[in-house]
Amino acid sequence: MTVTSPAELDTSKKDTIEKVSIIISKGSLEESYPGLIMANGARAEGIEVNLFFTFFGLDAIHKDRHDHIKVATVGNPGLHIPTWAGGLPGVSALVTKKMEHQIEELDFPGIAEFVEMISDTGAGLYACLASVDLFGIKQEELIEQVDNIITVGEFYEMAGGGQIIFT
Amino acid sequence: MTSKLLAGAEIEVNDEGFFVDANQWTEDMATELAEECGVPTPLTEQHWTVLHYMRQEYFEKGTGPTVRKLGKSSGVSIKELYQLFPKGPAKLAARVAGIPKPRGCI
Numbered sequence: 001m002t003v004t005s006p007a008e009l010d011t012s013k014k015d016t017i018e019k020v021s022i023i024i025s026k027g028s029l030e031e032s033y034p035g036l037i038m039a040n041g042a043r044a045e046g047i048e049v050n051l052f053f054t055f056f057g058l059d060a061i062h063k064d065r066h067d068h069i070k071v072a073t074v075g076n077p078g079l080h081i082p083t084w085a086g087g088l089p090g091v092s093a094l095v096t097k098k099m100e101h102q103i104e105e106l107d108f109p110g111i112a113e114f115v116e117m118i119s120d121t122g123a124g125l126y127a128c129l130a131s132v133d134l135f136g137i138k139q140e141e142l143i144e145q146v147d148n149i150i151t152v153g154e155f156y157e158m159a160g161g162g163q164i165i166f167t
Numbered sequence: 168m169t170s171k172l173l174a175g176a177e178i179e180v181n182d183e184g185f186f187v188d189a190n191q192w193t194e195d196m197a198t199e200l201a202e203e204c205g206v207p208t209p210l211t212e213q214h215w216t217v218l219h220y221m222r223q224e225y226f227e228k229g230t231g232p233t234v235r236k237l238g239k240s241s242g243v244s245i246k247e248l249y250q251l252f253p254k255g256p257a258k259l260a261a262r263v264a265g266i267p268k269p270r271g272c273i
Contacts, residue, residue: 037272044234046254108273117235120245
């Protein structure tokens with residue numbers, strides 16, 4: 001067996017990711033935040049990023065809704081509370097408040113600020129045409145940072161040559 | 168870890184090109200470091216604002232700031248940071264400022 005010492009490893013040939021297209025399809029706090037972290041983190045590494053918001057993921061770029069995104073407390077075993085308790089009035093609001101508080105404690109941004117920041121990093125923000133039609137959302141209801149409302153075909157075209165991450 | 172010659176001094180850097188000892192850094196190394204990692208030169212006043220802020224934070228807190236922190240506190244906005252350091256502001260500013268790569272997810 002040949003042992004290569006770290007100094008001899010050729011790091012210049014390390015594989016890199018140059019471009020990612022991240023789809024955000026869910027509307028709960030815990031399911032839209034990770035995609036935003038991945039998008040922001042990719043830009044911080046100099047990776048080209050496009051964000052595609054579809055279905056309930058659109059809430060993250062909806063002017064009236066992006067400040068009110070809640071943690072899903074029903075059917076969410078990761079929360080470790082009984083499903084019946086998660087459905088009681090006010091529980092989702094309470095758990096959301098707690099998580100928002102923890103996010104703030106860590107000095108992480110809320111969804112609205114995070115999306116705006118990601119746009120400032122130079123990432124492209126796109127809304128899914130089919131979902132916008134389905135929910136009857138108008139362009140002016142979306143935040144101004146949204147670059148365009150596009151079809152799935154246009155999304156694939158835009159994602160060409162990169163990786164696609166679905167969340 | 169390897170060593171290389173910068174502005175006439177022998178410097179220890181890690182595999183990714185980050186300084187192992189931030190005290191080995193001097194300002195006259197910055198331009199060469201910038202050219203090495205694709206940061207547009209000549210370095211502007213705003214570049215220097217960011218570089219000095221990176222070092223100040225590193226020596227105070229033991230780690231360099233993330234992009235968000237830079238945008239909030241360095242006096243340079245996030246949009247501008249990505250113009251100054253297109254391939255990742257926190258990472259490249261740390262490399263040019265002679266401090267280790269900052270760790271942080273946001």
